[in-house]
Amino acid sequence: MALFDLHDVSARYNGRVVLDNISLCIAEGERVALVGRSGAGKSTLLRLLYEQCAGTASLLPQEPGLVRTLSVFHNIYIGRLNRHSLWYNLANLIRPLNKEVDAVRAIARRMGIEEKLFEPVGQLSGGQQQRTAVARALYQASPILIGDEPVSAVDEHQARMVLENINENHTTVLIAMHDTTLAIAYTDRIIGLRDARIVLDRPTAGMTPVDLDDLYRT
Amino acid sequence: MTSTARERAAARGQPSPMVRTSVVFVGIAVLAAFAADIEITTADPWSEFGRMALGAVTPDFTATERLAEAVAMTVAFALLGVTVANICGFALALAFHVRAVRVGCAVVRAVHELFWALIFLQIFGLSPLTGILAIAIPYTGIIAKVYSEILEEADHAPLRIVPAGSSRISVFLFARLPEAWVHFKTYALYRLECGLRSSAVLGFVGLPTLGYHLDSAFRQGNYAEVSALLIVFYIIVATMRRWMHRRLLPVYLIGAILMMPGGVDISMANILRFLGSDIVPFPLRMAQSIDGATLAALGHWTAAMFTEEALPGIVNTLILTMIALVVSGIGALTMFPLISPKFFGKRQRIFGHAVLVIIRSTPEYILAYVFLQLWGPSMAPAIVALSLHNSAIIGHLIGRHTESMKIRADAPRGVNLYAYDILPRIYPQFLAFLFYRWEVILRETAILGILGIPTLGFYIDSAFADVRYDRALFLIIVTAALNIAVDTLSRRIRSRLRLKTTLDNG
Numbered sequence: 001m002a003l004f005d006l007h008d009v010s011a012r013y014n015g016r017v018v019l020d021n022i023s024l025c026i027a028e029g030e031r032v033a034l035v036g037r038s039g040a041g042k043s044t045l046l047r048l049l050y051e052q053c054a055g056t057a058s059l060l061p062q063e064p065g066l067v068r069t070l071s072v073f074h075n076i077y078i079g080r081l082n083r084h085s086l087w088y089n090l091a092n093l094i095r096p097l098n099k100e101v102d103a104v105r106a107i108a109r110r111m112g113i114e115e116k117l118f119e120p121v122g123q124l125s126g127g128q129q130q131r132t133a134v135a136r137a138l139y140q141a142s143p144i145l146i147g148d149e150p151v152s153a154v155d156e157h158q159a160r161m162v163l164e165n166i167n168e169n170h171t172t173v174l175i176a177m178h179d180t181t182l183a184i185a186y187t188d189r190i191i192g193l194r195d196a197r198i199v200l201d202r203p204t205a206g207m208t209p210v211d212l213d214d215l216y217r218t
Numbered sequence: 219m220t221s222t223a224r225e226r227a228a229a230r231g232q233p234s235p236m237v238r239t240s241v242v243f244v245g246i247a248v249l250a251a252f253a254a255d256i257e258i259t260t261a262d263p264w265s266e267f268g269r270m271a272l273g274a275v276t277p278d279f280t281a282t283e284r285l286a287e288a289v290a291m292t293v294a295f296a297l298l299g300v301t302v303a304n305i306c307g308f309a310l311a312l313a314f315h316v317r318a319v320r321v322g323c324a325v326v327r328a329v330h331e332l333f334w335a336l337i338f339l340q341i342f343g344l345s346p347l348t349g350i351l352a353i354a355i356p357y358t359g360i361i362a363k364v365y366s367e368i369l370e371e372a373d374h375a376p377l378r379i380v381p382a383g384s385s386r387i388s389v390f391l392f393a394r395l396p397e398a399w400v401h402f403k404t405y406a407l408y409r410l411e412c413g414l415r416s417s418a419v420l421g422f423v424g425l426p427t428l429g430y431h432l433d434s435a436f437r438q439g440n441y442a443e444v445s446a447l448l449i450v451f452y453i454i455v456a457t458m459r460r461w462m463h464r465r466l467l468p469v470y471l472i473g474a475i476l477m478m479p480g481g482v483d484i485s486m487a488n489i490l491r492f493l494g495s496d497i498v499p500f501p502l503r504m505a506q507s508i509d510g511a512t513l514a515a516l517g518h519w520t521a522a523m524f525t526e527e528a529l530p531g532i533v534n535t536l537i538l539t540m541i542a543l544v545v546s547g548i549g550a551l552t553m554f555p556l557i558s559p560k561f562f563g564k565r566q567r568i569f570g571h572a573v574l575v576i577i578r579s580t581p582e583y584i585l586a587y588v589f590l591q592l593w594g595p596s597m598a599p600a601i602v603a604l605s606l607h608n609s610a611i612i613g614h615l616i617g618r619h620t621e622s623m624k625i626r627a628d629a630p631r632g633v634n635l636y637a638y639d640i641l642p643r644i645y646p647q648f649l650a651f652l653f654y655r656w657e658v659i660l661r662e663t664a665i666l667g668i669l670g671i672p673t674l675g676f677y678i679d680s681a682f683a684d685v686r687y688d689r690a691l692f693l694i695i696v697t698a699a700l701n702i703a704v705d706t707l708s709r710r711i712r713s714r715l716r717l718k719t720t721l722d723n724g
Contacts (some may be wrong), residue, residue, distance in 0.1 A: 054382065056382070058381075059378065059379050060379075061375070061378055061379065063375050064375075064379075065375040065376045065377075065378050065379035066375075066376065067373075067376045067392065067393055067396050067397055068373070068397060069396045069397050069399065069400050070392070070396045074392065074396075077392075078376070078379070078380060078381075078392050078393065079381060080381065081380055081381060081384035081385075081388045081389065081392060082380075082381040082382065082383040082384040082385075082388075084388075085385075086385050086387050086388050089385075089388040089391065089392065090388075090391065093391055093392065133379075136379070137379075140381050142381070
């Protein structure tokens with residue numbers, strides 16, 4: 001059964017066409033990478049897909065949406081705000097409960113930010129912030145993850161670690177990324193966008209980065 | 219892209235809109251100066267000055283045995299008033315999209331805390347409620363507006379990622395409040411500093427704060443005591459950020475509540491008489507029924523009030539405000555280099571900082587009071603007091619602003635640097651600060667009437683003194699309307715000139 005289903009969808013931004021008659025089907029369990037140059041329409045497409053699943057997905061927008069003055073713990077905890085009562089949330093805001101700290105710490109450890117757990121996110125490096133955002137998405141534990149460049153600010157080693165964790169924790173994964181090698185290694189379907197259109201859509205099996213060069217050629 | 223007004227003016231070889239606006243305001247101030255009464259009426263304007271100066275350098279901390287109590291009272295009223303205002307202001311900030319809330323806040327903040335005090339004195343007498351409400355009510359209006367702007371400007375990105383189905387309050391607490399909270403804390407501290415000044419000044423209408431003791435010390439010519447009181451006040455204000463810790467706040471608040479003077483009966487009959495009868499315009503109060511004759515009498519009453527008191531009050535208030543605004547601007551542009559690292563070395567700047575701190579920590583009401591003692595009642599003391607205080611505030615902000623400015627290594631120095639580099643660069647920021655202070659200067663101008671200068675406050679104070687509360691209330695409403703009008707005009711000018719329209723500390 002198709003989880004996402006787009007039929008002849010177009011979108012404009014400031015009068016410019018950013019998506020031009022896109023049709024797309026994505027089934028549950030698929031891991032899809034959106035590739036293409038900046039401005040090809042990846043972010044807009046992800047936003048449309050996120051709207052389609054109406055909040056049942058964890059979202060990792062390009063701007064990570066972190067609360068800079070809150071600690072790493074609180075930013076990760078936000079991923080489960082909907083699972084607890086207001087009073088429980090309030091108590092954790094003022095003084096984190098041990099039970100929650102332990103659960104969040106386990107995820108932070110996997111993302112390599114455990115020692116920063118109680119530092120305000122605003123004081124972390126770009127890479128640490130990005131990993132905090134990923135940790136929040138993992139903690140949210142939705143079946144679907146939609147991510148816009150979730151590994152743009154970390155090195156390759158960490159990028160692999162992040163993508164492995166994402167794949168382990170979510171059954172359906174949709175991510176936009178620049179790095180074609182990683183896209184091929186960690187997803188099983190690649191959708192190539194160019195000038196607001198889908199110009200490529202095929203399984204990654206047997207693919208090499210060279211096959212994607214056309215997308216980036218001027 | 220549309221070209222800005224500035225670019226279009228430049229293309230035509232005309233001065234920029236900012237320069238033109240400045241010239242218009244200076245022109246208005248010059249005209250106002252011709253109309254203003256700035257005569258010095260005392261026979262020997264400097265006779266008291268020697269004794270004041272002597273008192274200033276020989277503070278006598280033993281002159282009042284109640285010095286400590288006066289200081290504690292000043293802090294207590296400020297703390298309670300500002301705390302109440304923070305709670306109410308925060309709650310109203312959440313409802314600031316409601317038009318009625320916005321209008322209500324604009325109205326309550328357009329009335330100066332001294333006028334609120336004069337009103338509550340009639341209702342509650344010299345009870346603690348009078349002082350607390352006089353600070354809390356106008357501050358609530360100000361805080362609601364500022365907090366709603368802070369919430370508006372806070373980063374909205376976290377709202378996108380919160381999981382669906384989270385309760386609205388949880389989302390607010392986690393995704394919106396934390397970012398605004400930092401700014402709330404900074405602003406609340408700044409408000410407390412203003413609250414200390416307001417609280418001190420409330421003493422002049424009889425509350426047991428510093429102003430009360432200042433007033434009696436001035437009257438007795440005991441300037442050594444005046445100087446001791448002011449020095450303690452400066453220390454309290456200057457060290458506020460050291461003693462004002464979040465954890466200590468509950469202790470302070472309990473202390474403040476315990477300190478409040480008791481034993482003043484609040485009479486319900488008094489309150490009802492004030493609200494139900496005293497403030498009702500005289501012709502209505504006297505009328506048996508609302509008929510044509512009553513309405514005619516009311517019309518006559520209103521017209522007479524307007525032409526005999528409101529109009530002269532408005533004219534004088536505006537004359538004084540315009541002069542003080544322009545002189546403040548000139549003063550600020552003269553003073554800011556004193557604390558700017560672009561003009562003076564570190565040691566020299568200590569002097570500049572000391573001068574600016576003292577001038578801006580002294581409430582303009584007290585400065586005006588001092589100059590009135592010297593020169594007698596005319597606009598001159600008020601102009602000097604308002605201009606000094608406001609130039610020091612704006613000069614301080616501009617001076618701090620120049621600290622972070624980058625200047626190329628081969629830039630000119632001294633006057634050339636000032637005229638060709640710094641001044642053109644700070645001018646938009648300077649105008650933004652100055653126009654932001656416009657309404658504040660107007661509020662203060664009205665208040666200085668209580669000291670005998672015939673601005674609106676003079677007529678309001680006289681009406682209270684004559685127990686004609688209907689007239690007092692009418693004039694307070696006129697004053698509030700004038701404030702709102704100037705505030706609106708100032709906002710229009712700022713947005714037309716594309717000056718940054720919100721300032722989180724003014």
